[in-house]
Amino acid sequence: MKFGVIVFPGSNCDHDAYHALKHVHGIDTSFIWHKDTDLGNVDGIIIPGGFSYGDYLRSGAIARFSPVMTAVADFAARGGPVLGICNGFQILLEAQLLPGTMMANEHLRFTCKFVNLVCQNRRTPFTAEIPDGKILSIPVAHGEGNYYADRDLIKMLEDGNQIVVRYCNEKGEVTPESNPNGSTGNIAGICNKKRNVVGMMPHPERAVEENLGSADGRFFFESALAHIATAT
Amino acid sequence: MQVEIVITLRESILDPKGKASHHALENLGFEEISAVRIGKFIQLEVDTDDQARARDLAAAACEKLLANTVMENYEIRIPDSTSN
Numbered sequence: 001m002k003f004g005v006i007v008f009p010g011s012n013c014d015h016d017a018y019h020a021l022k023h024v025h026g027i028d029t030s031f032i033w034h035k036d037t038d039l040g041n042v043d044g045i046i047i048p049g050g051f052s053y054g055d056y057l058r059s060g061a062i063a064r065f066s067p068v069m070t071a072v073a074d075f076a077a078r079g080g081p082v083l084g085i086c087n088g089f090q091i092l093l094e095a096q097l098l099p100g101t102m103m104a105n106e107h108l109r110f111t112c113k114f115v116n117l118v119c120q121n122r123r124t125p126f127t128a129e130i131p132d133g134k135i136l137s138i139p140v141a142h143g144e145g146n147y148y149a150d151r152d153l154i155k156m157l158e159d160g161n162q163i164v165v166r167y168c169n170e171k172g173e174v175t176p177e178s179n180p181n182g183s184t185g186n187i188a189g190i191c192n193k194k195r196n197v198v199g200m201m202p203h204p205e206r207a208v209e210e211n212l213g214s215a216d217g218r219f220f221f222e223s224a225l226a227h228i229a230t231a232t
Numbered sequence: 233m234q235v236e237i238v239i240t241l242r243e244s245i246l247d248p249k250g251k252a253s254h255h256a257l258e259n260l261g262f263e264e265i266s267a268v269r270i271g272k273f274i275q276l277e278v279d280t281d282d283q284a285r286a287r288d289l290a291a292a293a294c295e296k297l298l299a300n301t302v303m304e305n306y307e308i309r310i311p312d313s314t315s316n
Contacts, residue, residue, distance in 0.1 A: 057297070057298065058300055061297065061300070062297075065297070094300070100302075101300055101302045101303050103245070103246075103248070103303065104248050104249060105248070106246070106248055107248075108248050108249065108252055146248075148245065148303060150244075182248075
């Protein structure tokens, strides 16, 4: 089993993702440079957080045209598991591998803190191992994490069971107070119709060891491990 | 020829930067300014003398990369043709 972590100029959570995969979960992992056109023989892809291309124009707008993204789109079209975290989520939106768009946080401040998440779809390669009803403590760190979708798109996402995680309070209630950025419907992460492409603003790779404040992020990687083990 | 592009958030979309700036202007006493919307200004240098061609290229660039048409509108201006 092998994972690839895409590296753009300006990615800064690539090593965190690598550490979570390789050192914490023992998965053979390699970095894939944005100019590569071949992903190699990987079973899963992580598009990490950061500020690809300085977030010039719009977050993710330039990265989506990097040569490697054609290979990522092909991999996703074949059903390969792809997880976009933070800037990786923004890139997936710009690449139209996921629907909707990202705006500046409603309060305009960069937000870096632990939030509570409730998983609403455990039928994805990255969430199947999250215990039912578990409230996850995972950090966010972003200035543009305000997920925007109009009414029609929200209905489509809800009908298709494509909302994967929402911001909630410590009781698991999805409240306006627990929304850190103004996202429509407290949405923190979504998936595509086939459920193999997942994007989320919170950083599971920053919460994989208790001494980091939480190990709840492990569920996402353990899910990927279990998914790939059963698929191969 | 030079082509100018103005990108603005769609009317239906909340503009947090514009809203915050408007609030600051209100605090500074600019009571007659009733709304602020913040967008982007992009200048292109296009190697053609054909205005229609320049507009088409700029529109294609907006659709492909420069604007996110889910949430933004764009307007293309050719300064020479509007200066008189």
